[in-house]
Amino acid sequence: MLEIKDINVHFGVIHALKGISFTVNEGEIVTLIGANGAGKTTTLRTISGLKKLTSGSIIFEGKDITNASAQDRVKLGISQAPEGRRVFSSMTVLENLELGAFLRKDKKGIADDLKMVYEHFPILADRRKQAAGTLSGGEQQMLAIGRALMSRPRLLLLDEPSMGLAPLLVQEIFNIIKDINKAGTTILLVEQNASMALQIANRAYVMETGSIVLSGTGQELMQSEDIKKAYLGG
Amino acid sequence: MEQLLQQAINGISLGSIYALIALGYTMVYGIIKLINFAHSDVYMLGAYFGYVCMTSFKLDFLPSLLISMILCTLTGVIVEKVAYKPLRNATRIAVLITAIGVSLFIEYVTMAIAGANVRSYPPQKGLFAQSVNLGNINITMQQIIIVSITIILMVLLQFIVKKTRIGKAMRAVSIDSDAAELMGINVNTTISFTFALGSALAGAAGIMVGIYYNSINPLMGMLPGLKAFVAAVFGGIGIIPGAMIGGYFIGIVEVLVSGYSNSMYRDGVVFAILILVLILKPAGLLGKNTREKV
Ligand SMILES: Nc1ncnc2c1ncn2[C@@H]1O[C@H](COP(=O)(O)OP(=O)(O)OP(=O)(O)O)[C@@H](O)[C@H]1O
Ligand SMILES: [Mg+2]
Numbered sequence: 001m002l003e004i005k006d007i008n009v010h011f012g013v014i015h016a017l018k019g020i021s022f023t024v025n026e027g028e029i030v031t032l033i034g035a036n037g038a039g040k041t042t043t044l045r046t047i048s049g050l051k052k053l054t055s056g057s058i059i060f061e062g063k064d065i066t067n068a069s070a071q072d073r074v075k076l077g078i079s080q081a082p083e084g085r086r087v088f089s090s091m092t093v094l095e096n097l098e099l100g101a102f103l104r105k106d107k108k109g110i111a112d113d114l115k116m117v118y119e120h121f122p123i124l125a126d127r128r129k130q131a132a133g134t135l136s137g138g139e140q141q142m143l144a145i146g147r148a149l150m151s152r153p154r155l156l157l158l159d160e161p162s163m164g165l166a167p168l169l170v171q172e173i174f175n176i177i178k179d180i181n182k183a184g185t186t187i188l189l190v191e192q193n194a195s196m197a198l199q200i201a202n203r204a205y206v207m208e209t210g211s212i213v214l215s216g217t218g219q220e221l222m223q224s225e226d227i228k229k230a231y232l233g234g
Numbered sequence: 235m236e237q238l239l240q241q242a243i244n245g246i247s248l249g250s251i252y253a254l255i256a257l258g259y260t261m262v263y264g265i266i267k268l269i270n271f272a273h274s275d276v277y278m279l280g281a282y283f284g285y286v287c288m289t290s291f292k293l294d295f296l297p298s299l300l301i302s303m304i305l306c307t308l309t310g311v312i313v314e315k316v317a318y319k320p321l322r323n324a325t326r327i328a329v330l331i332t333a334i335g336v337s338l339f340i341e342y343v344t345m346a347i348a349g350a351n352v353r354s355y356p357p358q359k360g361l362f363a364q365s366v367n368l369g370n371i372n373i374t375m376q377q378i379i380i381v382s383i384t385i386i387l388m389v390l391l392q393f394i395v396k397k398t399r400i401g402k403a404m405r406a407v408s409i410d411s412d413a414a415e416l417m418g419i420n421v422n423t424t425i426s427f428t429f430a431l432g433s434a435l436a437g438a439a440g441i442m443v444g445i446y447y448n449s450i451n452p453l454m455g456m457l458p459g460l461k462a463f464v465a466a467v468f469g470g471i472g473i474i475p476g477a478m479i480g481g482y483f484i485g486i487v488e489v490l491v492s493g494y495s496n497s498m499y500r501d502g503v504v505f506a507i508l509i510l511v512l513i514l515k516p517a518g519l520l521g522k523n524t525r526e527k528v
Contacts, residue, residue, distance in 0.1 A: 050412055074418035086413040088406050099406055102399070103418040151418065 001026040001186055002047070002078075002155055007056030009039075009046055016042045018210040019056065024155065024188050029181050031189045031197040031218070033231060034207035040190040041083050043207075044157045047188075048080045049073045060155070075103055077154030081144040081161065083190075089133030093124055096132050096143055100150025109152065117146040120176050138169045145176070155186045162193045174200055194231035198222045206231075236370045241493045242486060247377040247446065249485020250384035254439035255462035256469070256477035257391065258310075258432025264408040264472035265428045267326060271333040272313055274459020275340035276433045280306045280440020281450040282348060288356055288444075295362065295445065299383070303437040309340075310433025311426050319422065344452040352451045355444045362445065380442045387438060388478060391431065395474060400427055408472065457501070461488070464508045470518025479519060 002024040009017040017039050024030045032040050045051040047058060049070035057066045065073055079100075088096050097117060101110045118125040121142040127135060132143055141161055148156055158177065162170040170193065178200050181187050191197035198204055198218040206214035206227065214221065221227050255277050262270045283305045287298035317336045321329045357363075358376065365374040395401040403424045406414040411421050443458070444450050465484045469476025484504055491500040511518065 048416055050415060069420075070415045071418045071420055074416070080416050082413060082416060086410050086416075088409045088413065090409060091402075091405060095402065099402060099414075099417045099419075102403070147417075 001061055002188070003059040004043075004047070005057045005059065007046060007058065008054040009042055009051060010054050016210055017046070017053075020207070020210070020212050021056075022205050022212060022215070024186060026186055027181075027184075028202045029177070029187045029189060029200055031191055031201035031204045032207060033191055033194045033197055033204060035230075036192075037209070038207040039210045040207055041159055044080060044082075044159050044188070044190055047073075047157060048078060071103065074151050074153075077152075078157065079148040079151045079153035079155070080157040081141075081148040081159065083159035083163070085137075085140045085144040087132040087135070087140050087143050087147070090131055092129055093132055093135070093143055094128040096147050097124070097128075097150050100147035101152075103151065110150070113150055113152055117149055120149075120179065121146050138165050138173075141165065141173060142176075145173075145180075149180065149185075153185060155188065156180065157188050157190075159190045160192060161189070162191065162196060170196060194227070195222070198227075237493070240371050241489050243371065243373055243377060244493075245486030245489035246482060247380050247485070248489055249482035250380050251439045251443055251446075251458065251481075252462045252465045252485050253478045253481025254384055254387065254435045254442075255458060256465040256481045257388075257474065258436045259463050260466040260469070260471055260474060260477040261404075261428050261432045263466070264474075265404065265411075265425055266318070266329075268318065268329050268333060269463065270318075270429075270432075271330075271459075272317075272336040272340060273310075273432065273436060274455035274462070275337050275344075276306050276310050276313075276455075277436040277440045277443075277459065278344065278450070278452065278455035279309055279340065280437030281444045281454065282344060282440075282452075283437065284441030284444050285353060285355060285450060295379075295441075299438060299441050302441045303434040306433045306437025306440070307430045310429040310436075313340075314426055314429040319425075341452050341455075348452065350452060352449045355448045355450065358445060376442075376446050380446060383438065383442065387435060391435070391474070394431070400424065404428055461501075461504055464504055467508060467518055468511050470521030473518065473520045476518055476520040 004020060004022050006019045006021050007017055008019055020043065032043060034040055042051060046053050049068060057064055060076055060078060063076065065076065088099065097114060101113065104110055123139055124142055124146055127139065132140065135143060145158065145161065161173050161177065165173065174196055177187060177189065189197055189201065198221055201218040204216060204218050204221045205212050206221070214226070255274065258273045259270065262268055262273065280302045283302040284298045287293045287301050313336055317332050318329060321332060362375050365372055395404060403414065403419045404427065406417065406419055407421055407424045415421055461484055462481065465480030466477045468483060469480030487507065488500045488504055491503045
């Protein structure tokens with residue numbers, strides 16, 4: 001479904017992505033793990049078209065989208081819940097969700113998806129008239145994911161959905177991510193919480209300072225001694 | 235008491251003008267964090283466009299108003315495309331200096347074409363020359379027109395910003411342009427639209443000042459522009475209702491100061507208010523000190 005081919009990305013002289021390649025197949029949960037500054041967020045921003053790449057290509061469902069605009073990528077079915085949630089704080093929960101459906105015209109479909117989001121995250125229905133900035137961190141994360149779902153994506157990019165959340169809430173969010181995946185959305189999940197991510201992922205890639213250094217199924221990587229030492233605290 | 239009411243009416247008329255200009259400053263600041271110095275010159279152009287419509291083409295006020303607003307919209311959008319868009323990733327100071335350059339450019343091009351001399355709007359006829367007397371209070375038709383048109387434009391603006399798709403896009407981009415882009419919002423189009431709206435309002439302010447004070451000149455934008463900017467900061471820059479409140483506040487203060495003390499103090503008082511606001515409430519009357527959740 002998504003093919004990243006040898007992409008290089010620079011910030012001025014900083015070489016943030018050094019020729020990385022990976023794939024995400026339809027229906028999978030693929031996770032990208034790695035330490036701070038490895039380049040995970042940059043990878044997702046590049047896939048969404050917020051950051052221009054220096055070389056390489058991005059293929060989505062057989063189409064070369066390397067130079068496509070961010071809007072076109074949303075239209076094609078790529079959506080992202082960015083690092084740090086980035087909800088529109090002074091707008092209401094409902095307005096945030098409506099903005100997620102910005103490019104859609106099918107009123108009926110939008111209403112259905114709103115219902116679907118409220119089913120995944122009932123708290124958002126209760127809070128729909130409230131300014132997004134007044135939500136708790138966990139609720140904001142739910143809103144960020146819900147907002148991303150409102151474009152009815154085929155591929156959902158999630159950047160550290162567990163950041164700053166209590167363990168119980170992390171478990172809840174991960175369960176919902178699994179549900180979303182079961183309902184037919186392919187997921188590329190960036191995480192620092194490697195053990196949680198590996199548990200739900202079909203496949204995983206490990207990034208280190210701009211390169212992919214390891215890949216395998218979630219199970220394989222969980223068993224790997226290197227990974228245990230570096231990311232799983234054992 | 236009557237004098238106070240009379241002053242208040244004059245203040246509201248002047249405040250309408252400041253509020254209309256302040257809205258453009260505040261919206262553009264909200265969306266690209268730029269103090270668009272050229273904005274006051276778009277207002278000046280609005281007065282000139284209106285002048286040409288009413289003198290050369292002998293049009294009535296309303297069609298002149300519309301044409302002036304449309305031409306100012308075009309000017310604002312072109313200025314943004316030509317001067318600011320190429321600098322989207324440049325430092326803020328570079329864009330600010332460019333804005334000052336654009337401002338001077340518009341002023342002196344206008345001077346070259348229209349001359350530096352003051353021009354007078356044609357004398358008002360018919361309905362426009364009338365006024366209403368309530369006791370000793372005199373309300374001119376121009377004041378009624380200025381205030382009503384301003385209110386109509388503000389209601390329209392609120393509707394656009396709150397209810398329409400492009401209005402929601404404007405708010406989203408002004409809160410977080412990257413996140414807005416992830417929603418599929420075209421940030422460049424949204425910025426253009428913001429300049430268009432602000433410039434249309436400035437155009438309306440320009441022609442209305444023309445019929446109110448009668449005289450216009452190529453540098454007429456400078457002082458009202460500065461005061462409208464003060465109004466925007468007073469209300470909380472980037473906040474639309476703040477600019478409206480700020481505009482009326484500055485207009486009323488200015489008229490009261492000229493009415494009750496020496497009119498030479500009026501500009502001084504306005505800028506003293508700016509300094510006070512910046513000290514006491516740096517984010518402005520309606521501004522919040524932004525807090526972020528991690
Ligand atoms: N806007 C920027 N300007 C300059 N350098 C940047 C910018 N964004 C990221 N970088 C650099 O690119 C590298 C990768 O950053 P990135 O944010 O992608 O890491 P990450 O893997 O998401 O880290 P984290 O887990 O902390 O979120 C880092 O060295 C970072 O300093
Ligand atoms: Mg990151």
